[in-house]
Amino acid sequence: MRSIWFSLIDPSVAEVCATLESAGFHPFPEIVGVFRYPHLDQPGLFIQCEDYQWVExxxxxEEYDELVLAIGGAKPSVYVLVDVSQHIPGDSEVRDIARCLLQSYSGYAFDDFLSYSHAWTLQEIEENASFNGLYFFDYEGHYRLSRQT
Known part of the structure; x- marks a missing residue:
């Protein structure tokens, strides 16, 4: 699976979960903070929303310190992990969740391909900005660059 994740500043897990649910992300029955998208039965995205207690x-x-450095010293309150199924490209779905979360809350997105070397803003994602030759969630570009080395 390919992954993206969000570090959101200030909201609570309950607020983020409510935002996701109201935007059409489907809560997984009886497990708080777990969602599927676009459908529960055949999801393309597997979403987990939690606070940063996992650090302790x-x-x-060390990973948390690297994150804080990447986002300019801010202290995030909510972590949202999104695993993308190999059965779909996922480009439009990751943009949907990025728009949902980063329009609603201050924060940053990250992907497997650049990790903490770049914290993506919503504006960068929507403008298709690049960093070190890669776009947000640029699995094709990463594959192309890795073949050149």
Missing amino acids: RLDLH
């Missing part, structure tokens, strides 16, 4: 629980302080 998993002892990932």
Whole structure:
């Protein structure tokens, strides 16, 4: 699976979950913070929304410090992980969730291909900006660049 994730500044998990649900992301029955999109039965996106308590629980302080540096020192409150099924390209779906979250809350998006070397803003995503030769969620560009080395 390919992944993107969001670091949102200030909202609560409950607020983000309500935003996702109102935008048509389907909550997984009986598991708070877990969603599927566009359908529960055949999802293209597998979404998990939580606070940053995992930093302590998993002892990932170095990763958290790298994140904070990438977003200019801000302290995020909500982490949203989105795994994208290999059965779909996922381009429009990741833009849908980026628009939903980053229009509603301050924060940044990241992808597997640049990780914490670049924190994507909604404006950059919508303008199809590039960083180090890659666009947001640019699995094709990453594949092309990795074949050249």
